[in-house]
Amino acid sequence: MSTDAPHEPILGGAPSARRFGAVNWRGLATFYLREMQRGFKIWKITLAAPAIRALLFASVFGLAIDRPDATMAGMPFLEFLVPGLIAVAALERAFESSSFSIVYDKTEGIFADLSMLPLTPGEIVLGYAAATVSGSLMVAAVVWAALLVFGGGLPHAPLALLFFISAGSLMVGLFSQISGLWSRKWDYIISVQTFIFMPFVFLSGVFFSLGELSDSARDVARFNPVFYVVDGIRFALTGYGEADPYLAAAVSLGVVVLLWVAAYRLFAIGYRFKS
Amino acid sequence: MNEKAAADGTARLAAPPRVRRFGLVNWRGVWTLYQREVKRFLKVFTQTICAPIVTTLLFYTIFSIALHDRVRVVSDVPFVVFLAPGLIMMAILQNSFQNCSSSIMVAKVQGNIVDVLMPPMSPLELICGYLGGGVTRGILVGAVTTIVMTVVAGFPFHDIGAIVYFGIAASAMLCLLGMIGGIWAEKFDHMAAITNFVVVPLSFLSGTFYSIGRLPEMWQTIAHLNPFFYAIDGFRYGFIGQGDAPLWLGMLVLAGIDVVLFFIVHRMLVTGYKLKS
Numbered sequence: 322m323s324t325d326a327p328h329e330p331i332l333g334g335a336p337s338a339r340r341f342g343a344v345n346w347r348g349l350a351t352f353y354l355r356e357m358q359r360g361f362k363i364w365k366i367t368l369a370a371p372a373i374r375a376l377l378f379a380s381v382f383g384l385a386i387d388r389p390d391a392t393m394a395g396m397p398f399l400e401f402l403v404p405g406l407i408a409v410a411a412l413e414r415a416f417e418s419s420s421f422s423i424v425y426d427k428t429e430g431i432f433a434d435l436s437m438l439p440l441t442p443g444e445i446v447l448g449y450a451a452a453t454v455s456g457s458l459m460v461a462a463v464v465w466a467a468l469l470v471f472g473g474g475l476p477h478a479p480l481a482l483l484f485f486i487s488a489g490s491l492m493v494g495l496f497s498q499i500s501g502l503w504s505r506k507w508d509y510i511i512s513v514q515t516f517i518f519m520p521f522v523f524l525s526g527v528f529f530s531l532g533e534l535s536d537s538a539r540d541v542a543r544f545n546p547v548f549y550v551v552d553g554i555r556f557a558l559t560g561y562g563e564a565d566p567y568l569a570a571a572v573s574l575g576v577v578v579l580l581w582v583a584a585y586r587l588f589a590i591g592y593r594f595k596s
Numbered sequence: 597m598n599e600k601a602a603a604d605g606t607a608r609l610a611a612p613p614r615v616r617r618f619g620l621v622n623w624r625g626v627w628t629l630y631q632r633e634v635k636r637f638l639k640v641f642t643q644t645i646c647a648p649i650v651t652t653l654l655f656y657t658i659f660s661i662a663l664h665d666r667v668r669v670v671s672d673v674p675f676v677v678f679l680a681p682g683l684i685m686m687a688i689l690q691n692s693f694q695n696c697s698s699s700i701m702v703a704k705v706q707g708n709i710v711d712v713l714m715p716p717m718s719p720l721e722l723i724c725g726y727l728g729g730g731v732t733r734g735i736l737v738g739a740v741t742t743i744v745m746t747v748v749a750g751f752p753f754h755d756i757g758a759i760v761y762f763g764i765a766a767s768a769m770l771c772l773l774g775m776i777g778g779i780w781a782e783k784f785d786h787m788a789a790i791t792n793f794v795v796v797p798l799s800f801l802s803g804t805f806y807s808i809g810r811l812p813e814m815w816q817t818i819a820h821l822n823p824f825f826y827a828i829d830g831f832r833y834g835f836i837g838q839g840d841a842p843l844w845l846g847m848l849v850l851a852g853i854d855v856v857l858f859f860i861v862h863r864m865l866v867t868g869y870k871l872k873s
Contacts, residue, residue: 363785370792377800382663384815385806391666398666508640515647523654529662 341439348440349448356452360418361459367417371410371460372467378406379471394530396561403468404555405527408489410464411457411554412547415490416497416518418456419449423501424510433594442588446498446581453494454487461486473558481566482557488573489550493518495580502584502592525551531563546576618716625717626725633729637695644691648737652687653744656680659805667806673836677751681832682804684741688763689799689824692734692770693777693791696726700778701787709871719865723775723858730771731764738763751835758843759834765850766827770795772857779864779871798824808840823853 341347360367379399386398393401426432435445465473476482496518504510525547531539542548549569556562562569618624637644660676667675703709712722745751753759773795781787802824808816819825820841830846833839839846865871 363788366785366788366792370788373792374796377797381800381805384811385663385667388666388668393662393666508643511643511647515643515650519651520654523658528658533661 345439345441345444348438349444352438352440352445352448353451356418356422356449357455359422360414360452360456367414367456368460368463371414372463375406375410375464376467376470379403379468383471394532394561394563396559399471400473400559401530401555401561402528403471403473404558405551406468407461407464407558408486408551408554409522409527411461411486411490412493412522412550414460415453415457415493416514418453418497419494420497420501420504420510420513422449423498424504424507427501427504427594428506436591436595442585445588446495446584449498450491450494450581453497454490457490457494458483458486476558477560478557481570482554484570485550485553485557485573488570488577489547489554491577492546492550492573492580495577495584498584499580499587502587502594505593521545521547522551526563527551546572549573622717622721625715626721626728629712629717629722629725630728630732633695633699633726634732636699636729637733644695644733645737645740648687648691649741649744652683652737652741653748656683656745656749659683663805668810673838676749677836678807678832679805680745680749680751681835682802682828684738684745685762685766685828685831686799686802686804687741688734688738688767689770689827690795691737692730692767693774693795695730695733696771696774697778697781697787697790698774699726699729700775701781701784704778704782704871705784713868713871719862722865723772723861726775727768727771730774731767734767734770735763738767752837753835754837755834757834758830761847762827762830762834762850765847765854766824766831768854769823769827769850769857772854772861775861776857776864779861779869782870798822802828803840804828823849826850 379402382402383399391398423432426435438445440448500510500513504513524542525545526542531542531548534542543564549564549572552562552564553566553569553573556566556569656676656679659679663679664675700709703712717725777787777790781790801819802822803819808819808825808829811819826841826846826849829839829841830843830850833843833846863869
């Protein structure tokens with residue numbers, strides 16, 4: 322049977338093209354594994370550093386707050402803070418995963434090779450996105466475990482936690498793909514990180530409840546999609562959320578879909594990499 | 597006479613170029629290296645000046661909102677006023693470190709460190725050039741952040757002398773530390789490790805967010821072993837007029853550490869540790 326298979330290479334003849342169905346699964350898996358290896362080859366920077374930073378933040382706040390009755394939104398301050406720190410670590414990893422990889426390839430002059438792979442734009446976006454989500458989940462797990470020394474415990478709603486971390490890292494990861502495509506050099510992506518990503522994340526209620534803000538500031542803060550991600554993660558961990566969890570889930574998903582379409586479009590037209 | 601001058605001129609053109617002479621210190625060399633260092637960070641000023649300023653202001657906003665009525669600091673000083681000098685000093689420390697370490701690191705990776713080692717400059721002069729560049733960046737970031745915060749929040753200036761002394765001494769300390777790191781590190785990973793596991797923890801646990809005097813005994817002792825604590829404490833004294841450690845002690849500690857680090861860097865350059873093989 323194997324002798325008459327059409328793709329069997331004949332010794333001395335030209336190798337036949339490898340065939341695949343609607344989705345190039347092997348290509349996708351290879352691309353995904355490459356992205357994962359890039360991120361976690363330097364695990365000291367991508368896993369250990371975020372854990373240490375989260376521990377530092379928690380210790381500093383723990384040392385700073387000397388009133389046992391200091392609360393935030395009615396819960397002990399550290400209990401409120403821990404979900405925020407986990408969210409920040411996951412989202413920061415999500416931002417750095419795709420964009421840094423894209424910009425690195427651009428500066429090395431190998432990014433345009435992407436258009437020669439037997440991968441469709443949809444598969445490329447999916448490959449980057451999958452690597453982002455798995456990376457963020459790993460970082461979130463490590464940071465969660467590290468922060469157990471400050472109390473906390475098993476999540477209130479584990480499935481919701483999985484959902485909100487995935488949705489949040491997808492949101493940021495797709496934004497990161499778009500920013501990476503837009504960036505011509507390192508300066509560009511660092512600027513996006515400093516002037517757009519960081520304010521969006523840190524003003525989203527990571528360290529404080531929106532109840533601490535004035536009414537007008539609170540209305541503005543509610544337009545920040547990252548708020549719904551952080552709030553959803555906090556709800557999933559502690560059972561306390563400021564927005565309705567279903568609303569948070571809907572907003573997160575809606576933004577993810579929009580960004581996915583945008584990222585797909587940009588890869589399809591070869592924005593800033595096919596000329 | 598005209599003829600003689602003309603003859604002199606042609607003679608000079610025909611002769612081989614003479615060795616440029618300089619006195620005890622190669623001032624032009626130091627000045628050139630200093631200018632190179634300053635231009636290096638000014639070229640990407642959005643990253644090296646604007647970004648740290650925006651980040652510092654962002655953290656100031658967040659911590660003010662999150663902690664303002666939850667932390668008791670020194671008496672009759674509002675938390676936001678207590679916090680500001682610490683955050684400014686953290687920006688100075690991190691940027692000074694980054695400037696010197698990345699300059700040497702990048703030169704090593706790209707292989708153009710020889711262009712710094714070959715010119716007729718002594719190790720002392722090299723250190724001064726790098727140090728000048730790093731301190732300039734640290735002070736620039738610190739000064740602009742201070743001005744913005746003063747305009748936004750408005751806080752007192754108690755002792756400008758202490759502000760300037762601690763600003764410069766602390767910036768120099770981190771520059772020298774950055775040079776040691778840059779010379780020692782072989783890859784960018786090593787540098788990131790020093791930043792993440794040494795510089796960031798030391799600056800976070802230095803009393804930016806709380807008054808050391810309110811900590812348990814053991815934590816107080818540990819804090820007093822952290823040189824960053826003296827930098828932030830003294831710098832804050834310059835603004836609010838109160839500190840956790842005696843002012844003279846902070847001044848002495850910083851000066852002492854600067855001298856020791858200076859000798860270490862000097863020694864590294866003289867022996868060519870990891871630079872000359």
